[in-house]
Every structure is written in C-alpha cells, then in structure tokens.
Amino acid sequence: MSTETERKVGSLLGSSLGASPANGSSSTYPQESSQSSSAVKVIKPVSKEIDSAKEKLSLELKQKQDELRASNGVKEIRSFREKLPAFKAKAEFLKAVAENQVLVISGETGCGKTTQLPQYILEEEISALRGGSCSIICTQPRRISAISVAARVSSERGEPLGGSVGYQIRLESKRSALTRLLFCTTGVLLRQLVQDPNLTGVTHLLVDEIHERGMNEDFLLIILRDLLPRRPDLRLILMSATINADLFSKYFGNAPTIHIPGFTFPVVDFFLEDVLEKSRYKIQPESDNMQGSSRRGRRRRDQESKKDPLTELFEDIDIDSHYRNYSASTRMSLEAWSSSQLDLGLVEASIEYICRSEGDGAILVFLTGWDEISKLLDKIKGNRLLGDQSKFLVLPLHGSMPTINQREIFDRPPPNKRKIVLATNIAESSITIDDVVYVIDCGKAKETSYDALNKLACLLPSWISKASAHQRRGRAGRVQPGVCYKLYPKVIHDAMLQYQLPEILRTPLQELCLHVKSLQLGAVGSFLAKALQPPDSLSVQNAIELLKTIGALDDTEELTPLGRHLCTLPMDPNIGKMLLIGSIFQCLGPALTIAAGLAHRDPFVLPIDRKHEADAAKRSFAGDSCSDHIALVKAFQGYKEAKRTRSDRSFCWDNFLSPVTLRMMEEMREQFRDLLTDIGFVDRSKTADAYDQYSHDLEMVSAVLCAGLYPKVVQCKRRGKRTAFYTKEDGKVDIHPASVNAGVHLFPLPYMVYSEKVKTTGIYVRDSTNISDYALLLFGGNLVPSQNGDGIEMLGGYLHFSASRSVLELIRKLRVELDKLLNRKIEDPTLDMSAEGKGVVSAVVELLHSY
DNA sequence: GAGCACTGC
Incomplete structure (x- = not known):
C-alpha cells in the first residue's frame, strides 16, 4: 500500500467513525421468536359460507366429470x-x-x-x-x-x-x-x-x-x-x-x-461374452508399452493400489472353465478385457454388428462422458460402413452439447437411414427417444460422491446399479421388441449393487442443513439421522462447520440473521451470501448474473468439433479479468444487448452460448431480485441503477465474490515462470482446463476464490476469480494477529499477511467498521448504505483500487 | 489439458 493510499484510506475511515452510531452492537443479534417463520397465516375454511361454496363446487365438478365421461x-x-x-x-x-x-x-x-x-x-x-x-x-x-x-x-x-x-x-x-x-x-x-x-x-x-x-x-x-x-x-x-x-x-x-406389473416390449439381453461371440471382435491384450500400471491386467491386482470389487470378482474367475462353451477367441478377449478402460473398438464393432445383422431401428449407446462420445464419434466417421452419412445419422447427446435441444434426436430419420445416438446418462431418464430398438450399454456412469474425510466432491466413472442397467435396457423396448448389448460380463452384472447410493450420501450437505434449520426441524444432526439412510455424521459436521465459518449459524448452531436471509434464497449458501453482499455493495447486476449461472448451469456449451473456438469465445468475454465469473457476467450482458437488437440467436450461436440456459438465467435473476425485495435488500421504488453503482468496477465485483465464496480460497504461488495453486484442505490443486484461468502462467493477484472444486482425474477448481489480498483482508474470514506479531493470519493460520504496523492497524480498523456496518445492514436491511456507510464504503473502494 | 444428471415459495 502506498503512503498516499494509506493517508486517503485513513482519512475516509476517520470520517466514517463519526457517522456510525456509538453503540454499534454488531455482535449481538436479535433473538428469533419461535413464531417468526410462520409469517404466512393459513386461512382455514371455518365459515359456513366457505363450506357451502365447497359443496357447490363439488356438485359442479361432479356434473362436469359426468358430462365429460359421456x-x-x-x-x-x-x-x-x-x-x-x-x-x-x-x-x-x-x-x-x-x-x-x-x-x-x-x-x-x-x-x-x-x-x-x-x-x-x-x-x-x-x-x-x-x-x-x-x-x-x-x-x-x-x-x-x-x-x-x-x-x-x-x-x-x-x-x-x-x-x-x-x-x-x-x-x-x-x-x-x-x-x-x-x-x-x-x-x-x-x-x-x-x-x-x-x-x-x-x-x-x-x-x-x-x-x-x-x-x-x-x-x-x-x-x-x-x-x-x-x-x-x-x-x-x-x-x-x-x-x-x-x-x-x-x-x-x-x-x-x-x-x-409394467408393460414394455420384450428386450433380449446379451452380455460381453455373447457380444464377443457374435461380433467376432478381438480385444487386444494390453501392450507392454502402456507401462502396465494404470490401465489393466487380469490378476495383476497386487501391482495396483485399488480395484473395485466387481472387477476383482471377474478377475478371480478362471476364464477357460467358466466360459468353456465359448470360442477360444472369445476366451482370449475376455482374458484381455479391461474393466477400467472402455474399449471403443468394441463399441464400434457392436454398432457395426447391429447394422450388418439386425433389423431396422435406432441404436442408443450409453457412454460415460464427453470424451468418450467425442472419440467414438471420430471413430465412426472414419469407419467404412458407419461413416456413410447417407445411411447413418450419428448424434451425440450430452448435457453441455448444443445438440441437446435439437429435434433430430427425437425425430424418426428418413427411411433407409439409421439413427445412432451416443449419449450419457441423460438418456436414461431425462430424455426419451421413442424409436430406439437397440441399446448398447457400457455399464458405467460418472457419479458424484463426497469424501467427508477430505471434504472433497468427486466425479468418477463407476459401475451403474442393476436398477440403472434395467432402466437402460428398457429404453430398447418402447415401440417394439428390442435388444440390449451389455459390454460387460454377466458375472459383473449379477454382482452390481441393486440400487445406486442415495444422493444424500453422495453430496455435500450445507444447503440441506440450512433447509433443516429453516423448517425448524430441530438439531440438524439428529434430524438427518432419521433419514432412510442417514448421512455420515462427519458430512453433517463439515456442513455445519462451513455454515458457521460463513456466519450463517452461530456457535450454538442457531441461525444468525445472515443465516435466516440465506434460507430464503434457493441456492448454495455461499452463492446466496455473494448475492446479498453484492446487493449491499451496489454490484447487484453482476451478483444476480453470477448467482443465476452458478445456481443453475453454465451457459457456455461445448460443441464437439469446435471446442477451441468455444474456449476462445469464453476467454474473450473474460478479457484480462482472470475470472470465469466476469466472463459469465460479460456473456450475459452481451446476450441482453443482442436481445435488444433481436440478434440474440446469432449472438448465442457465435459465442457458444445456450439460449435456453440464458433465458432460464434471466428468469432466475428476476426471482432473485424479487426475493431480495421481499427481505428488504432491494427497494422497488428505487431505479435499477441505484444498486449498480459499482457493477462495472472489477475490484468491487471481485471483492463481492470473495465475500460470498470465502473460505473457498486458492493461493497462487509463483514457481519460476509458472504459477502453482494450493488450498488449505488439498495442498496442490489445478485450475480446470475449461476455466479462462487455465494455462495462464502468471497472475496479477495472489489469490483465487472459486465456487466449485471437484476431484476427477485430479483435483480441479472449476471456476475461479483472481483476487487481491486486500479483498481477502476486508471480506474474508476473521483476522487473527500472528503469533510473532508481524502480521495477520486467516483460515486457521493457513493464510498469512504481512505489512507495516501502521498499515495492519489501518486494515484492522477498517475491517472492524466494515463488519459493524455489514452486521447492521443484515439485521436491518432497510438501512441506507449510501448515507450511513459512505465513509467506510469509500475507504473500502480506495483500498481495493490501491494496487 | 478435460468436462454425469437433476432441481428450488
């Protein structure tokens, strides 16, 4: 901080001290009365008139129903x-x-x-x-x-x-x-x-x-x-x-x-061993140059750290005796088969077999994700039989691919043309394609799980359940008898879990815990212990700890005023807090957009053949902000402007944006604005710009993001010409390659905040915004003086800030005033920030811009 | 250098 900034901030802070009331008792919150949440009184039909009106309605309904029946x-x-x-x-x-x-x-x-x-x-x-x-x-x-x-x-x-x-x-x-x-x-x-x-x-x-x-x-x-x-x-x-x-x-x-009982047309099942017999496809044994490590090998279990129990079960089988009725070629293939890596050649051979030997009808292939769909699509394009576009219509189907909204997925293709859909789980229950007669099932799906010990969300391919396999198979029998080709051995199918683990056991629980509090259902832990399958108490504890860290729950696990506001916002509590702080600091527009994008879905789509262009489009929205969140804000702004000139369709197309998602975001922004109005943070009588004074101020928007997303903080440490990223919980992490910050070697500011971190092939931070240490000092966690007295610590000592004694003292003072102001505002949302908080807000703005 | 899927007064 320059001495000039120090002087300015100091004088602004001085002026605000006088403006705030002497008794800024920010630490004591008004107690919630036990009746406070039942603000809406339910009108009960007590009067005779209402009863007779109901009788009249009952008669009318009956008459109408009888008429219609006839x-x-x-x-x-x-x-x-x-x-x-x-x-x-x-x-x-x-x-x-x-x-x-x-x-x-x-x-x-x-x-x-x-x-x-x-x-x-x-x-x-x-x-x-x-x-x-x-x-x-x-x-x-x-x-x-x-x-x-x-x-x-x-x-x-x-x-x-x-x-x-x-x-x-x-x-x-x-x-x-x-x-x-x-x-x-x-x-x-x-x-x-x-x-x-x-x-x-x-x-x-x-x-x-x-x-x-x-x-x-x-x-x-x-x-x-x-x-x-x-x-x-x-x-x-x-x-x-x-x-x-x-x-x-x-x-x-x-x-x-x-x-x-149900009614569907009969579906015949074939398992891997049958598919190999029929297609004559030969699975190549793992070549030695694959280093034999990560991929596979029957009975090489001791060389690998962990394998799933289903794979182990299969590997314990003696192939020659168990499959003695099958051909030698099939037995060799089974010997070489890897459960950890899908053999796309086998998928291709299965499709080819159907096209050569079976009757008409669409083929639906279940794969695990974008990568498999993309690679298989390439393979099919180069296939002598299937590559013929006059005979085959091959369509990828994935939640973030633009094809998701195209009619041709559902339409019947012209005669003599076979439709082949390469899909993820989305085709299991969300999207139904009626004319499917053949299903090819790889047996896996990417599944979220939650590692409570490491507080880490994971997204890893795993075996589906029997129920899922049944559902996938059923997709083949909607219009006529069908066939299901399962690309895994029957032994594995028979050992699959009956059902998938319930979501409550696979997900971080902070939003659910907040919901339990808002419904006044008692202590969170004991309430959730009554579930059909109760979550691990460590997961509950993690969620409660996070809610305490962000100030939604107090030490006794009761809702704070902030927590009560967050209950009314239908989104993750961190995002809700970002939205509230955004409205308080007059960055409402961006806060609404970011909240809608993070709470719903990323509007950026990834077409299979133009992903580099899509990447570039997203980066150009971000400019030099080093922020996925800013990219989202700019993309949405561009969409709104394009809409005014009725060019939104081409704007979305040119910039790889999903119009459906953007429209949903528009509506969600309105809902959020209404909810903020209901709880007093937005005054309807004021003009829209009244809450957007700092909406174009990158430093302020970043600070708002920091206030909301804390403690989801990444340290950027310079390592020679590159930057390495660390979090408190995980140590080294990576920026997700789809982020605008991926591949950037040096960042102007020392930290990132993020909203989502997930373990896939590594630990990835999906979305990030580069922020300054001032943003963290002012809007992050509690400031604790370092043991040796030369600085300030945060996040249990994980983050350390050092500066001159006078600067630290100034920051500490500003922070105290800012917290007081925020607490007053949150307790009484009608508080006029522009009058009451003028000095403090100006000091904050000054400090954030002092880089 | 990589991306299951849903959903909210």
Whole structure:
C-alpha cells in the first residue's frame, strides 16, 4: 500500500467513525421468536359460507366429470386407459388409499402409475362429492415430467391444463382456484413446507420416483414421517418404479404395498461374452508399452493400489472353465478385457454388428462422458460402413452439447437411414427417444460422491446399479421388441449393487442443513439421522462447520440473521451470501448474473468439433479479468444487448452460448431480485441503477465474490515462470482446463476464490476469480494477529499477511467498521448504505483500487 | 489439458 493510499484510506475511515452510531452492537443479534417463520397465516375454511361454496363446487365438478365421461373423445381415451396395467389394480388401490394412511406402490415402466393413480383419486373424490374440498398433490423429481404428466392427465380428462389438473414448477405454473390435482416438483413442495409445515388442506400426497433416491425426495420422506401423526387425515402414497419397495414400506411402519406389473416390449439381453461371440471382435491384450500400471491386467491386482470389487470378482474367475462353451477367441478377449478402460473398438464393432445383422431401428449407446462420445464419434466417421452419412445419422447427446435441444434426436430419420445416438446418462431418464430398438450399454456412469474425510466432491466413472442397467435396457423396448448389448460380463452384472447410493450420501450437505434449520426441524444432526439412510455424521459436521465459518449459524448452531436471509434464497449458501453482499455493495447486476449461472448451469456449451473456438469465445468475454465469473457476467450482458437488437440467436450461436440456459438465467435473476425485495435488500421504488453503482468496477465485483465464496480460497504461488495453486484442505490443486484461468502462467493477484472444486482425474477448481489480498483482508474470514506479531493470519493460520504496523492497524480498523456496518445492514436491511456507510464504503473502494 | 444428471415459495 502506498503512503498516499494509506493517508486517503485513513482519512475516509476517520470520517466514517463519526457517522456510525456509538453503540454499534454488531455482535449481538436479535433473538428469533419461535413464531417468526410462520409469517404466512393459513386461512382455514371455518365459515359456513366457505363450506357451502365447497359443496357447490363439488356438485359442479361432479356434473362436469359426468358430462365429460359421456363425450366421445374421452370414450376413446377411456378404452386406452383401461388397457393400462394400472387399471386392473384400480379398485384395490382405491380401497387401500381409503383404509391406510400410507401406501407404497411399486409399478414398473409402462404400467401407467404416474398418470393413472392420481387421476383415480381425483375421479373418486369428485364422484363422492368431495371434489370441492380435496387437494391432491403429486410430486415429480424433474420439471419436465411435472409439466408433461399434468398435460397428459388433463387431456385424458378432456380438460384444458390448469383446470382441475395443473402443475407448478420453479418460475412457472399452470393452476387455478379450481385445480384439485397439482403436479409439482419435489423442490416446490419443500419450499411450500417452509410456509405451511402441516400442509394444511392437502388431502392426498403422492411422491413419485422415490426409488431414484434424490436428496429432495429422501429429505421430504423424513419430514412426512414426522408430519403424519399430526395430520391423521392426510393420505400419503409413495410410488417407486422397482419391485423392491420393502425399504420404503418398513420406513413407514410396514405400510401396505401394491405391485403393478409394467408393460414394455420384450428386450433380449446379451452380455460381453455373447457380444464377443457374435461380433467376432478381438480385444487386444494390453501392450507392454502402456507401462502396465494404470490401465489393466487380469490378476495383476497386487501391482495396483485399488480395484473395485466387481472387477476383482471377474478377475478371480478362471476364464477357460467358466466360459468353456465359448470360442477360444472369445476366451482370449475376455482374458484381455479391461474393466477400467472402455474399449471403443468394441463399441464400434457392436454398432457395426447391429447394422450388418439386425433389423431396422435406432441404436442408443450409453457412454460415460464427453470424451468418450467425442472419440467414438471420430471413430465412426472414419469407419467404412458407419461413416456413410447417407445411411447413418450419428448424434451425440450430452448435457453441455448444443445438440441437446435439437429435434433430430427425437425425430424418426428418413427411411433407409439409421439413427445412432451416443449419449450419457441423460438418456436414461431425462430424455426419451421413442424409436430406439437397440441399446448398447457400457455399464458405467460418472457419479458424484463426497469424501467427508477430505471434504472433497468427486466425479468418477463407476459401475451403474442393476436398477440403472434395467432402466437402460428398457429404453430398447418402447415401440417394439428390442435388444440390449451389455459390454460387460454377466458375472459383473449379477454382482452390481441393486440400487445406486442415495444422493444424500453422495453430496455435500450445507444447503440441506440450512433447509433443516429453516423448517425448524430441530438439531440438524439428529434430524438427518432419521433419514432412510442417514448421512455420515462427519458430512453433517463439515456442513455445519462451513455454515458457521460463513456466519450463517452461530456457535450454538442457531441461525444468525445472515443465516435466516440465506434460507430464503434457493441456492448454495455461499452463492446466496455473494448475492446479498453484492446487493449491499451496489454490484447487484453482476451478483444476480453470477448467482443465476452458478445456481443453475453454465451457459457456455461445448460443441464437439469446435471446442477451441468455444474456449476462445469464453476467454474473450473474460478479457484480462482472470475470472470465469466476469466472463459469465460479460456473456450475459452481451446476450441482453443482442436481445435488444433481436440478434440474440446469432449472438448465442457465435459465442457458444445456450439460449435456453440464458433465458432460464434471466428468469432466475428476476426471482432473485424479487426475493431480495421481499427481505428488504432491494427497494422497488428505487431505479435499477441505484444498486449498480459499482457493477462495472472489477475490484468491487471481485471483492463481492470473495465475500460470498470465502473460505473457498486458492493461493497462487509463483514457481519460476509458472504459477502453482494450493488450498488449505488439498495442498496442490489445478485450475480446470475449461476455466479462462487455465494455462495462464502468471497472475496479477495472489489469490483465487472459486465456487466449485471437484476431484476427477485430479483435483480441479472449476471456476475461479483472481483476487487481491486486500479483498481477502476486508471480506474474508476473521483476522487473527500472528503469533510473532508481524502480521495477520486467516483460515486457521493457513493464510498469512504481512505489512507495516501502521498499515495492519489501518486494515484492522477498517475491517472492524466494515463488519459493524455489514452486521447492521443484515439485521436491518432497510438501512441506507449510501448515507450511513459512505465513509467506510469509500475507504473500502480506495483500498481495493490501491494496487 | 478435460468436462454425469437433476432441481428450488
């Protein structure tokens, strides 16, 4: 810091000291009253008028339903509905609903459970003249399914969507006062529970797809089990796609179970050994120049550190005796087969075999990721048979590839042209391609896991579960009998886990823990211990520790005022804090954009053939900011400007941006702005620019990022002509190659903040912004004087700052004033920062610019 | 030098 800066900051700070009230009791927070969160009073139908209105509605609904039933259009649909397997179980189902508070349904694909069961309840209630007072909710894990199921059900009833049947998902709903059956995402229901913990008025709740074991669904089940005794009139129906519904039944005190068989066309399975026989493909043994280390080798287990149990199981088999009925060539291939590396030649040979020897129909190949899809695509292009573009339409399908929104994935190709889709897990449940007849399954998927010991999120390829394999296989039998080629031995299939580990055991829990607090469900640890499969207490402890570090929970694990604000923001608590600080420091626009991008999805897409251009486009948005977050802000700004001139389509195309994601981000920004308004941080009467005074100030935006993302800090240490990166928890880490900071050798500033760090082939920081030590000193963690008195420490002594005594003293003073101001603002969001905090804010700005 | 997938009053 120059003496000039020191003088300026000192004088600005001096002026602010007088402006702040003498008693800035920033450390004591007002106590939360136990009633404070039930601000929304639920209006209960007590008066006679309301009762009679309901009776009238019940009559109307019944008349309308009877009329519709008699009409011709619905008659046709009715005969279709009566052919569904669910129809046979209708009477049993309705009887069980009437007699039990909780019911578990296991229904296989194609049985019609999702569209029929909620509808049966609705029809039954309307027929019994309870239509006016019933309220049926059916949750779905995904937005698309909530919409499409609601649309299907209302059309089966011959009604417009939003009548008696509606849907509600984030930022979008079609429902009315008449809606009696609502399909919503599980997340929407969880938010609803914050306002109305008793689900007042809801008569029937159906929770669909619980076998997927998503975090929201598992969380909801804990809440519901506690709620049922308080709501004896509420009926709960759990719907699972797999026969094994025991787990859920037991969890709810041995609730009765009804099984509904499914209907799909038969699918024939072939395993690796059969595929080798049929295709005559020869797997090449690992050549010695691969150093024999990382890749493979049967019975070379002792040379390798760790192998998964399924691979070990296979390697313990004596190939010649176990596969004695197979050809010598197949046995040799099985001997050479590696479970750790997918043999793309084998995939290619399988596709070729289908194209030569089998009938018409699309082929769907399940792979693990971008890299495999890309390499296989190249291989197919060079293939003599498959490379013929007049006969084959080969399409990659991956969440961050632009093809994801193209119609041709779903459309039937012209006659004599075969569609071949190379997909990730996205085609397992999110995207359905109807005309698939052949599935090729590599047996693996990239899966997130959470290493609580090292506080590290991982994303590694692993064997899928039997349930997943079944689901993938089923993709072949939607329109006619199909075939599934599994590129792994039957022995491995038989040893696969029945189900994937539930998400609650695979994910960092800070957001969930905050949610538990906001629902006033008691101590986080003991509440989550009631889960179907409770998370490791160390994971819970890590999450609580983080929430304490960022100031969302106090020492007694109670919500602080900051924590209460964060509960209202539907995003990771670090990102929520960034948004709040951004609004306080008048960087609202960028904060909204960054929050929307990080909370939803990166809008940058990666086309398979132009990834270097895509990389360059992202870097040009970042300019010399050394920030992925700034790149995001600039890209969004560019999109908004292009929209004004109606050139957004070409802008997105030219800059490798996803228009769908950007539109979603626009809507999310509005939602966030509204939420900030609700909690007082944004005043609607002020103009938009009132909160954007520093939005173009890179140093301020970086400081806001630091305030939000702390303690996710990376140290940049110069090593000769390069920079090496370190974190407290992991030691050396790498910048993710997709980051604008990848490959940059020297950085102007000594630290980075990031929002996501993940272990794949190494430990990568996915997004980063280069920040100064002043940003950290002012907006990072608590400042602790060094033991030897010559500096300041942070992050448990991991970060050390040294400077002259007078500078350190000045920073310490400024920090005290800044914390006071922030605490006052957070306790009372209506506090006028521009008046009350003028001196402190000016001093902060001055210091941040003193580089 | 590398990228599973969802989702939120």
